[in-house]
Amino acid sequence: MPRRTATMLASTLMLIALLCAGVFIKVPYAEMSPGPTVNTLGDHGGEPVLQISGRKTYPTSGHLNMTTVRVTSADYKMNLVEAVYGWLAHDNKVVPHDTLYPDGKTEEQSTQENAEEFSQSQESAKVAALKELHVPVQSWVIVSTVVKDSPAEGRLHAGDVIKAVDGTTVKAPGDVAELVTKHKPGEDVVFTVVPAKEQAAAEKANRPATRTEKVTIRTRTSDDDGEKRAIVGIAAGTDHTFPFTIDIKLADVGGPSAGLMFALGIYDKLTPGNLTGGKFVAGTGTIDDGGKVGPIGGIEMKTVGARDKGAQYFLTPADNCAAAAKDTPGGLTLVKVKTIDDALGALKDIREGRTSDLPKCTAKG
Template structure:
């Protein structure tokens, strides 16, 4: 056999061997790719995404699309060939598996956490939108979760309203932790609460629950990575009542990143102005009750997904601007926003064609 032929055959066999090895070698990585985008102003799976009753609504046009990212499942084992392909591909991102599923988190745990974050983002979107419109919203601090085998288990329950801690009125969720950590582990702390079922009955009857009772809990020592402190094993959150009904109908989506676009969709439906002027606007970003927009993960993939669906403008959280601008899809204008007010101002500029005034994202932010 000629030497050249033998060399080519050996090289081919070596390549085949490497490819075969790559297929069977698992690597500790996961993949992210552009997911679906959904117009918050339109229908999804046959029903409106935003459903408002008890208040006058107005026609809308154009798009205010929320965007998503697909991720491989927690138990998916990527091989070396797939990882290399993902690293080279423009429309996907390969990241360490622990980035998406830290501390051995299971698929079920991740799904549950994402569902909770999605639900909270919906509530914050409603509050931020109504505050922007000057519509009053009633809020109160609640027990959000109770850890198993913690001092609070069986003593406090999710949905209980926290009126005071040690006699000091609670006005915000952060107040609870501040008051508890004034104690040393092993000391008693007194929660003044309205039980969840009493609060639910009062809300249903459009009344204010007034009957409270005290719950005394003995604090324990924290065992997390933070400084040692007294804990009772709960997380506090906020619940609200609205003067009319706002339902967000969108299944199979998780995480907090659609908050901004939900809030803008609600504002659009409740005001006579057509916010987009018929333009295709997409975006992303968390939102809090005060309308502050926060950063999200996978922004580079969300811009790709948005542009592939026809988006012309992408509302981008300020802290995501630099990452998004590094490889922005052609034809997509990245607009920097830090609050819902910023986003509404940008939409006005887009609507009237004053795009030169838009605060655009750059590689510096």
């Protein structure tokens, strides 16, 4: 066999061997890629994404698209060939597995956490939109979760309304931890609560909940790293009662990052005129009850997904601007927003054609 042919054959066999090895070698990485985008003003799965009853709504046009990121599952074992392909692919991103699933988090745990964050983001979007419209919303502090095998298990329940701790009125979720940690581990703390069933019955009957209970719980020492403190094993949150019904119908989506776009969609449906002026606007960002927009993960994937669907403008959390501006898809304008007011101001500029006035993202933020 000629030397040149032998060399080519040996090289080909070596390449095949390397590719085969790469398929079987597992690496501790996961992949992110652009996910679906959904118009909050439109339909999804055959029904409107935003459904409002008990209040006058107005026709809308254009797009206010929320964006998503598709990720490999927690138990998926990426091989070396897939990792290299992902690193080379422009629209995908390969990251350490622990970045997406820290502390050995399972697929089930991740899904549950994302579902809870998604639900909370919907509530905050409703509150932020209605506050912007000066529509009153009733709010109160509740027991959000009870930790298994904690002192509070069986004594407090998810949905209980926390009125006071040790006789001090509770006004925000953070007040609960602050009052509990004034104690030393092993001391008793007294919660004044409206039981969840009583609160639900009162809401159904459209009356105030009047029956309260005092629940005494002995604190124990925290298990986490850092300074030891007294805990009872609950997480406090906020619940709301709205003066009319707002339902968000969107399955198979998780996490908190659609909050801003939901809030804008609700605002648009409750006000005359078109918020977008018929333009295709997409975006992302968490939102709190006060309308503050927070950063999210996977911004580069979301801008690509939005542009692929035809978006012209992308509402970008200020803290994500620098990362997004490093590789902006062609034809997409990144608009920096810190609050829902910023977003509404930007949308006014867009629909009135004053695009030079838009606060645009730069590589510096």
